[in-house]
Amino acid sequence: MAATAPLTLEEIRRGLSWRKQLDKVFIAVGLAFLFGCLGILAILFFDLVRDGAARFGWDFLVSFPSRKAENAGILSAAVGTMLMMLVTASTALPVGVAAAIYLEEYAPKNWFTGIIEINVTNLAGVPSIVYGLLALGLFVYKFNFGQSILTAGLTLGLLILPIIIVATRESLRAVPKAIREAAYGLGATRWEVTKDHVLPYSTGGILTGLILGLSRAIGETAPIITIGALSFIAFLPPSPVTGEFPFLNFEWLMSEFTAMPIQMFNWVSRPDQAFQANAAAAGAILLGMTLAMNAVAIWIRYRFRKKINW
Amino acid sequence: METPVNVPAEPQYRQVAPMQGEPSAQNPETPSLSIVLEDRKTARANPAKASASKLNFWYGTNQALKNINLAIPENQVTALIGPSGCGKSTFLRCFNRMHDLQPGTRYEGAITLRPDNVNLVGPETDPIEVRMRIGMVFQKPNPFPKTVFENVAYGLRLRGVSNRTALAERVEQALRGAAIWDEVKNRLNDSALALSGGQMQRLCIARALATEPEILLFDEPTSALDPIATAKIEELITELRQRVTVLIVTHNMQQAARVSDFTAFMYLGELVEVDATSKIFTNPSKKATEDYITGRYG
Numbered sequence: 001m002a003a004t005a006p007l008t009l010e011e012i013r014r015g016l017s018w019r020k021q022l023d024k025v026f027i028a029v030g031l032a033f034l035f036g037c038l039g040i041l042a043i044l045f046f047d048l049v050r051d052g053a054a055r056f057g058w059d060f061l062v063s064f065p066s067r068k069a070e071n072a073g074i075l076s077a078a079v080g081t082m083l084m085m086l087v088t089a090s091t092a093l094p095v096g097v098a099a100a101i102y103l104e105e106y107a108p109k110n111w112f113t114g115i116i117e118i119n120v121t122n123l124a125g126v127p128s129i130v131y132g133l134l135a136l137g138l139f140v141y142k143f144n145f146g147q148s149i150l151t152a153g154l155t156l157g158l159l160i161l162p163i164i165i166v167a168t169r170e171s172l173r174a175v176p177k178a179i180r181e182a183a184y185g186l187g188a189t190r191w192e193v194t195k196d197h198v199l200p201y202s203t204g205g206i207l208t209g210l211i212l213g214l215s216r217a218i219g220e221t222a223p224i225i226t227i228g229a230l231s232f233i234a235f236l237p238p239s240p241v242t243g244e245f246p247f248l249n250f251e252w253l254m255s256e257f258t259a260m261p262i263q264m265f266n267w268v269s270r271p272d273q274a275f276q277a278n279a280a281a282a283g284a285i286l287l288g289m290t291l292a293m294n295a296v297a298i299w300i301r302y303r304f305r306k307k308i309n310w
Numbered sequence: 311m312e313t314p315v316n317v318p319a320e321p322q323y324r325q326v327a328p329m330q331g332e333p334s335a336q337n338p339e340t341p342s343l344s345i346v347l348e349d350r351k352t353a354r355a356n357p358a359k360a361s362a363s364k365l366n367f368w369y370g371t372n373q374a375l376k377n378i379n380l381a382i383p384e385n386q387v388t389a390l391i392g393p394s395g396c397g398k399s400t401f402l403r404c405f406n407r408m409h410d411l412q413p414g415t416r417y418e419g420a421i422t423l424r425p426d427n428v429n430l431v432g433p434e435t436d437p438i439e440v441r442m443r444i445g446m447v448f449q450k451p452n453p454f455p456k457t458v459f460e461n462v463a464y465g466l467r468l469r470g471v472s473n474r475t476a477l478a479e480r481v482e483q484a485l486r487g488a489a490i491w492d493e494v495k496n497r498l499n500d501s502a503l504a505l506s507g508g509q510m511q512r513l514c515i516a517r518a519l520a521t522e523p524e525i526l527l528f529d530e531p532t533s534a535l536d537p538i539a540t541a542k543i544e545e546l547i548t549e550l551r552q553r554v555t556v557l558i559v560t561h562n563m564q565q566a567a568r569v570s571d572f573t574a575f576m577y578l579g580e581l582v583e584v585d586a587t588s589k590i591f592t593n594p595s596k597k598a599t600e601d602y603i604t605g606r607y608g
Contacts, residue, residue, distance in 0.1 A: 108413070178452035182514070184411060186465040186521065187442035196464070201455060307501070308455045 045287055052281025060281060064234040065263065069274030074282050076233040077263035080149065081218060081289075083237060083252060084259055087153020088160065088217050093210055095157075096164030097199075103165070104172045105194055124162035131159045132226025140227055147228040149237060150253040155223045160213030167209020171202035204304025211297040215290045221261035232266070233258040260286045355572065355586075357424070359384035359525060359555040360405070364419035365431070367400060367409070374400045376579045377419075382525070384424075387547060387556040389570035389587065391563060393607060397579040398559045402527050405430060405557065406444045407437035423524070442469070445523030449530045451510035453502035453517070458494050461502045461513055465521040480520055487553070488516035489546050508539025515546065519554075526550065528558040532565065544569050563603055567591050575599045 007015070063073025099120075107113040135155035145151040175198045183193045237255035240248065260282060267279035358381035367375035374397050382388050390398040400409075407430065409415040417431035423443070430440050453461050462481045463471075471477055481498075485491040490512040494505070502513055511531060518526055528547065532540040547569045550556055560566050566573050567587055574584040575598070583596045594600045601607060 176452070178448060178450055179454060181408065181411070181448060182452045182454065182517075183464070185406060185408070185441055185446040185448075186517070187438055187468055189438060192468065197454060308503075 045284065048280045048284040048287065050280075052277050052279075052284050055277050055281040056284075060278075065232050065258075065266075069272060069278055072267075072275070072278055074260065074263055074285065076236060077258050077260045077282070078285075079236055080229075080233070080257035081259045083149050083240075084153045084156065084224075084257070085214055085218060087150060087253070088156040089210060089214060091154060092157035092160050092164055092213065093206075096161050096209075097168050097206060099161075100165045100168035100172060101194060101199070104169045105190065105198065120162050120165050124166065127222075128159055128220050129222040129226060131155055132223030134158070135223060135227050146254060147230070147256055148254045149257045151227050152224045152229060152257065152259070155227060156217040156220060159220065159223065160217050163213040163216065164206075164209050167212065168202070168206045171205025171209070172198055174205065175201050201308055204301055204308070208297045208301045211293050211300070215293040215297075218290060218293070219261055219286060221265060224259055224262060225265070229262050230256055230258055260289075355381070356383040356386055358382060360421055360423045360430070362401075362404075362419070362421045365401075365404065365421060366418040367397075367404060368416040368418075369409075369412075370414045374579055375404070378581050380574055380581055380584055382555060382557055383572065384555050385551055385553075386571040387551050387558060387569055388572045388574065389566035390557070390559045390574050390576060391561075391566050391602075392576035392582075393602065394561075396576045398576050399529055400579075401576065402529055402557060402559045405440075405525060405527055406446050407431065407435075407440045408446070410437045442521070443523060444525045444527065445518030445521065446527040446529065447511070447514050447518055447531050450534045451507055451514055453505070453510050453513050455501065455503055457499045458502050458505070458513060459498040462516050462520050465517060469521060481516075484516040484520035485513075487519045487550075488512045489542065489549075490516060506539070508535050508542060511535060511539070511543060512546065515543075519550075523554060525555045525557060528556065528560075530559055530561055533561060540565075563591075575602060577602070 060073045061078065062075050063071060064075055065077075066072040103113065103117060103120075107116075132155065135151060135158070139145045139151040139154055140147060145154075179197055179201070180193055183197050188196065233256065237252035237257060238249055240250070240252050264279045264282045264286070267275040267282070361381040362378045365375055365378040366373065378401060390401060392398050403409055404417065404421060409417070420432065421430040422428070423430055428435055428440075430444075454464065456464075459478075459481055462484050463477050466477055466480055471480070482491060482495075485494060490509060493509060494513070497504075502510065505513060511534075515526075515531075531547075532543050535543065544565060547556060547558065551571070558566075558570065570587045572584060573587045573590040575582045575590065575594075575596075577598055583590065583594060583599045585595070590599060591603060594603065
C-alpha cells in the first residue's frame with residue numbers, strides 16, 4: 001500500500017503547513033474568547049461608572065443613606081462592609097490554616113480523612129443562601145448574636161473557609177520534601193518543622209487564598225439578607241478604637257449594620273430613578289474594592305515567588 | 311596527570327579508571343587514584359562507632375534490606391557502593407531514622423551506636439533523639455530559604471542555643487569546618503539560595519557539622535554538582551574524618567576510592583563484601599564485587 005511508503009518532501013511540507021494552520025486557528029479562537037470575557041467585564045464596569053458618574057465624590061463616600069437620592073451616601077455601608085471583612089478574616093484565617101495544617105501535615109492518610117477532604121472541597125460549592133439559613137438558626141437565634149456585624153462576619157467566614165483551606169493545603173504541599181527532610185534531619189519535631197519552615201515558606205500562598213476568599217465574601221448578598229442586615233442605617237457602629245484604656249472596644253461587634261451589596265440592592269429596588277445612579281456608583285466602588293484586593297493578592301504572590309524560588 | 315610508574319599492576323582498577331567527567335582530571339591537586347589507593351593499603355579499622363547486626367528493613371511488604379551486618383569504624387570514612395536499587399541509600403537512612411517519616415516502614419535487628427550501645431532502629435529509641443546525634447547531607451543541596459547564618463544556626467537553635475555570641479561563634483566554626491567561611495563571611499545575612507550549587511552543598515555540610523554529630527551521613531552528596539564543586543566536597547570529606555565518623559553513599563566508584571577508607575558493596579538489598587577500599591578496588595574477594603567495579607553491570 002502507498003500509505004506505508006515514506007513521505008516525499010512535498011507531502012511533508014503540505015502536511016506541515018496544514019498542521020501549522022490548525023495551531024493558528026486555535027490561537028485565534030482562544031484570544032477571541034479571552035477578549036470576549038474581558039470585554040464583558042469592561043463594559044459592565046464602564047456602564048456602572050457612566051450611570052453613577054454624577055454621584056461620585058467625597059460627599060457620596062461620607063454621607064449616610066437618605067430619602068433624597070442626591071443626599072444619600074455609602075458611609076454606613078462601606079464601614080459595615082469593612083468591619084464585616086475584619087471579622088471574617090480574623091476568624092476564617094486561623095481556623096482555615098489550622099485545619100489545613102492538620103489535614104496536610106498531621107492527619108493519617110486513611111478513608112476517614114479522605115471523606116473529610118472531599119467534604120471540605122464540596123463545601124465550596126454549597127449555595128451561599130444555605131450558609132445564611134445556617135447562620136440565622138445558629139448565630140442569630142441559638143447563640144443570640146442578633147443581626148449584628150459579628151453574625152455576618154462569622155457567616156461569611158464559614159463561607160470562605162473551604163477556599164482558605166484548599167489554598168493553604170496547596171501551598172503547604174508546594175514546600176519540597178527535601179526541605180522538610182533537612183529540618184527533620186537536624187532533629188526538629190513535626191511542630192518545629194511546620195512553624196519554622198513549612199508555614200513561613202507558604203505564607204504567600206496562604207495570604208493569596210485569604211484575599212481571594214475575602215473578595216468573594218465582600219460581594220455576597222444572600223447570606224447577609226437572610227440573617228437580616230438592615231438596609232437603612234444612619235449611624236456608625238461604636239468605634240473599635242477608644243481614647244482610654246484598654247483602647248479597644250468590642251461593642252461594634254454586636255452593632256446593627258448594613259453592607260455595600262445590601263445598600264445597592266435597596267437602592268435598585270426603589271422606584272425613584274435618581275436612586276439607580278446611586279446604585280451604579282456603589283456598584284462601581286464595590287467592584288473597584290474587589291479588583292484592588294485581587295491586585296494585592298497578585299502582588300503578594302509575586303513578592304514571595306521572588307524571595308522563595310524552589 | 312602523573313603516570314603511575316612504580317605502582318604495581320592493578321588490572322581491576324585500570325579498567326575503571328578512564329571514565330568521563332572524572333574530577334581529578336580537572337583538578338591537578340587531587341592525587342591520582344592509584345597513589346591514593348596505594349596509601350590506603352595499610353588501612354586499619356578503628357574500633358566501631360556503630361554496627362549493624364541482622365538488620366532487615368521493609369517498605370510495606372517489600373523487603374529492601376536483608377540481614378545486613380556491618381561495622382562503621384570511628385573517625386574513618388566508609389563508602390557504600392552498588393547498583394541503583396541495591397538498598398545503599400535505604401541502609402544509610404536507617405542510621406537517622408529518616409524512614410520513620412513515611413508510613414508503613416519497618417525495621418528489624420539493630421544498629422548499635424557506641425559508646426552507649428543505643429539501638430538506633432529500636433522501637434524504644436526516639437527518632438528525634440537519633441537525628442540530634444547523627445547528621446545528614448542530602449543528594450540535592452537543600453538549604454532553607456533563609457539567610458546563610460540562619461541555615462547553620464537552625465540546628466543550634468533547636469538545641470536551645472540562643473545567646474548571640476555563642477551562636478555566631480559556632481556558626482563561624484561550622485562554616486570554617488566546611489571550608490566555605492571565606493566565601494560567605496561577608497554574605498552571612500544574604501539568602502542561602504543566592505549561593506552556587508557547590509556552595510549550597512558545603513553550607514548544608516556546615517549546617518550538619520554545627521551540632522557536632524557523632525556520625526555524618528552523606529547520600530550521594532555530589533550527584534547534582536559539577537566536577538570542580540565535587541572535588542572540593544571530596545577534599546572536605548577526607549578532612550572531616552579527623553573529627554567525625556563518615557558514612558557515604560556514592561554512585562561514583564572513583565569517588566568511593568578517593569574518599570573512603572573502607573568500602574562496602576551492596577547488591578539486591580544484601581551486603582556482598584566489605585573491606586579496606588584498596589582491597590575492594592584491586593583485589594575483591596567476591597566475583598559480584600569484581601564484576602561491578604570493573605563495569606560489567608550497574
